[in-house]
Amino acid sequence: MLFRRILTYRLALYYLAAILIAALGLSAAELVHQSILNLAFSAIVSLCVCLGVNWAFAYVFGADSNWESVAISAIIITLIITPVAPSDLAGVGFLGLVCAWAMASKYLIAIHKKHVFNPACFGAVLVGIGLHRDVSWWVGDNALLLPVILLGGVLILSRLRYFEMVAGFAVVVLGIAIAEGNLASIAGVVRSLSGMGIHSMFCFFGMVMLSEPRTTPLGRGQRVVYGALVGLLFSPFTHIGTYYFTPESALVCGNLFTFFANKRRMKRWMEKLGMTAARA
Amino acid sequence: MLSQAKTHESLTGKLLLSTALVAVTVGYGWWQHNQMSRQQAAAIAAMQVRAAPAPAQPQAQSQAMAAAAPQTATPATDANVAQSAAPGESAAPAPRGSSNPAAKSTALAMAAPSPNSAPAAPAAQPKTPGETVLLPATPPAPIPPLALTGMDAIRAFIPTEGVSPPLPPVTSTPDPGATPPIPAGTHLEDGDYESDKVTFEWGDLRTRILVTGGKITTVQIMSYPDHRSQSLYLIQLADPILTSEVIKSQQSKVDVVSSATNTSIAFQDAIAGAIIKATR
Numbered sequence: 396m397l398f399r400r401i402l403t404y405r406l407a408l409y410y411l412a413a414i415l416i417a418a419l420g421l422s423a424a425e426l427v428h429q430s431i432l433n434l435a436f437s438a439i440v441s442l443c444v445c446l447g448v449n450w451a452f453a454y455v456f457g458a459d460s461n462w463e464s465v466a467i468s469a470i471i472i473t474l475i476i477t478p479v480a481p482s483d484l485a486g487v488g489f490l491g492l493v494c495a496w497a498m499a500s501k502y503l504i505a506i507h508k509k510h511v512f513n514p515a516c517f518g519a520v521l522v523g524i525g526l527h528r529d530v531s532w533w534v535g536d537n538a539l540l541l542p543v544i545l546l547g548g549v550l551i552l553s554r555l556r557y558f559e560m561v562a563g564f565a566v567v568v569l570g571i572a573i574a575e576g577n578l579a580s581i582a583g584v585v586r587s588l589s590g591m592g593i594h595s596m597f598c599f600f601g602m603v604m605l606s607e608p609r610t611t612p613l614g615r616g617q618r619v620v621y622g623a624l625v626g627l628l629f630s631p632f633t634h635i636g637t638y639y640f641t642p643e644s645a646l647v648c649g650n651l652f653t654f655f656a657n658k659r660r661m662k663r664w665m666e667k668l669g670m671t672a673a674r675a
Numbered sequence: 676m677l678s679q680a681k682t683h684e685s686l687t688g689k690l691l692l693s694t695a696l697v698a699v700t701v702g703y704g705w706w707q708h709n710q711m712s713r714q715q716a717a718a719i720a721a722m723q724v725r726a727a728p729a730p731a732q733p734q735a736q737s738q739a740m741a742a743a744a745p746q747t748a749t750p751a752t753d754a755n756v757a758q759s760a761a762p763g764e765s766a767a768p769a770p771r772g773s774s775n776p777a778a779k780s781t782a783l784a785m786a787a788p789s790p791n792s793a794p795a796a797p798a799a800q801p802k803t804p805g806e807t808v809l810l811p812a813t814p815p816a817p818i819p820p821l822a823l824t825g826m827d828a829i830r831a832f833i834p835t836e837g838v839s840p841p842l843p844p845v846t847s848t849p850d851p852g853a854t855p856p857i858p859a860g861t862h863l864e865d866g867d868y869e870s871d872k873v874t875f876e877w878g879d880l881r882t883r884i885l886v887t888g889g890k891i892t893t894v895q896i897m898s899y900p901d902h903r904s905q906s907l908y909l910i911q912l913a914d915p916i917l918t919s920e921v922i923k924s925q926q927s928k929v930d931v932v933s934s935a936t937n938t939s940i941a942f943q944d945a946i947a948g949a950i951i952k953a954t955r
Contacts, residue, residue: 428933448696455692457684477908485710488703499696526704531905536934572876586940590876594936631876639902 403554403608404463410547411470411603417543418474418534427537433478437490438470440479444494445469452502468497471515471603474534475596475643489528493518506664512650513610516643529641535596548602557606560618564601567626575632600629600642610650617656625649842910844885844895845918853925855891857954863889864955869897870948875941877906882945884921886953891925894918894946899938909935917942 401409415438422431445465453460472494479486497518501510504517519530534540552558572591577583591597605611605625612621627633628645640648655661855863869883878900885893896914900906913935920929927946931939 451692455685455688485707488707492700492703495696495699499693503693522700525700526707529903529905531908533934536936575874575876587876590937590940595876631878634902641903 402463403551404461404467406554407551408463408467408470410551411467411474413547414474414534414540414543414599415470417540418537421537421539426539429478429533430480433480434473436481437476437478438473440487440490441469441473441494442466444491445472445498448495448498449501452499456502458502458508464501465498468514469494472497472518474599475515475519475530475532477531477533489522489526492522492526493530496521506654506660509609509660511610511654513604513607513646516604516646516650519643520641520647523641523643530643532596532599532642535599536594538593541593541598544598544602548598548606551602551606555606555608557611557618559615560611560622561601561605563619563622564605564626564629565597567623568597568601568630571627571630571632596642597629600646604642604646605649610653612653612656617653621649621652621656624652839899839901839907841883841898842896842914844883844893845915845922846885846893847919847922849890849892849925850923853890853923855889855925855950855954856927857950861954863891863950863953865889866953868949868952870945870952872898873941873945873948875900875937877937878902880938880941880945882942882949884946884949884953891922891950894921896942906938909938913938913942921946 418427418429419431419434421427422429422434445468446462449460449465452458472490476490476493477486479490481487493515495518497514500512500514500517500521504511523529534544552561569588569591572587573584576587576590605622612618625645625648628640628648629642631639633640633645857863863886865886865888867883867885870881872879872881879898880896880900881898883895883897884891885895887893894917896910896918899910901910913932916932917929917939921927927943927950929939929943
């Protein structure tokens with residue numbers, strides 16, 4: 396009953412906070428190789444930058460902002476960018492810029508007051524391309540964090556009823572991993588599955604990033620296609636020419652699919668464009 | 676994210692804030708570019724200083740450099756240094772197992788320790804028997820990308836497959852009593868052996884071992900996944916630990932490095948392949 400009364404945003408915030416606290420605990424126990432000081436510093440920087448930039452944009456755009464959404468983005472960015480030391484100015488700058496652009500994207504790239512892209516991924520892609528740096532998704536390759544990620548993920552998915560979307564994503568990603576791996580033996584298949592399923596950002600990405608309600612298609616069928624499309628681009632083997640997708644760029648492409656797949660939103664957007672053109 | 680419009684919505688504010696964000700991003704990018712250019716220039720200058728007396732004192736070459744090409748004692752010439760130092764050339768594929776002296780010299784020059792190769796430097800020094808290697812490792816400082824301009828910068832922006840130079844070879848002393856896991860009645864024949872390509876989720880990995888006196892004395896990672904910066908980070912993290920562990924234990928089955936699980940397993944397979952090739 397209590398679970399049903401908690402708002403989805405708040406539930407997601409508790410979930411991510413639990414992952415962050417677990418990561419801090421494991422860092423303190425030296426079970427993950429990130430320094431606890433760096434992790435705490437990154438979390439504070441992310442939170443401060445996200446809250447500050449969000450407040451500024453909300454002010455000039457005359458909008459109400461949801462602090463829980465801001466905190467969610469800040470924690471996600473903390474969990475996907477390798478924690479930086481206070482003395483690493485380049486790293487701190489990168490972290491701050493990703494946070495700033497993530498918040499800015501909620502206002503600058505919004506159609507009908509709804510952001511088009513997952514903020515954290517958009518910030519990571521934009522700053523990553525501009526400054527030639529990738530985010531590390533360090534939270535992914537820590538099997539000890541997996542129980543927290545899975546348990547909270549199941550709660551979020553049961554609230555949002557997005558199981559079929561994540562299933563579509565999982566089938567495509569794991570299917571490609573198996574097909575590209577060693578098919579000659581059971582051990583080879585198991586290794587492909589464990590390599591992708593346990594020792595990569597697969598679970599975190601599927602449970603946390605993919606299931607953001609604002610950037611997910613409305614219909615069940617579209618959600619399955621969305622999950623499968625992101626899974627296809629997420630797969631390490633997928634590339635266009637010499638360009639290999641990163642998880643964040645895969646999700647941004649999926650967000651574009653969501654935008655174009657929403658006929659009602661597209662129609663309103665086209666009408667608005669037409670009105671603007673007529674005025675001009 | 677956005678909801679009801681309020682009275683303080685301001686077009687000037689929007690423009691100012693967006694411009695400020697762009698300006699900060701561009702400023703950070705410019706600063707980072709300058710930092711990298713300075714580091715690169717310092718590294719090249721240091722390499723030139725080290726390489727200059729080499730023709731006069733060929734016997735003074737480092738152990739690592741000698742191990743990289745046991746059959747060809749080609750002294751490093753200015754031309755070779757220039758080849759490795761030129762920014763545009765460092766991305767050129769180094770021929771695997773090539774007998775071309777010039778190509779080998781390029782690999783030698785790259786194998787020479789530089790201020791930028793901080794993660795590999797400690798492992799390149801022989802470890803005393805019985806010394807323990809702590810896992811997980813301290814994350815290595817990222818090697819700054821080359822400062823490129825013009826078409827070189829455009830080419831470098833496009834990810835390419837398998838063009839990164841081999842990692843520096845690691846030479847160490849095996850633990851007393853450590854024996855290779857080979858069938859009774861066989862032995863490892865002295866020589867230089869390169870494994871077949873091992874394909875895993877994030878790309879291909881190939882290693883090389885140097886057998887001296889029936890023991891593995893040098894291990895080098897010849898090619899590795901380099902499509903994404905995260906892959907490069909992980910290989911830098913795992914390389915010093917894995918290579919020194921193989922030499923100490925004379926086994927391919929060494930401890931997996933935390934956060935680089937898939938890379939470690941692929942490395943184990945590649946070393947096992949090279950050991951099989953060396954077994955007579």
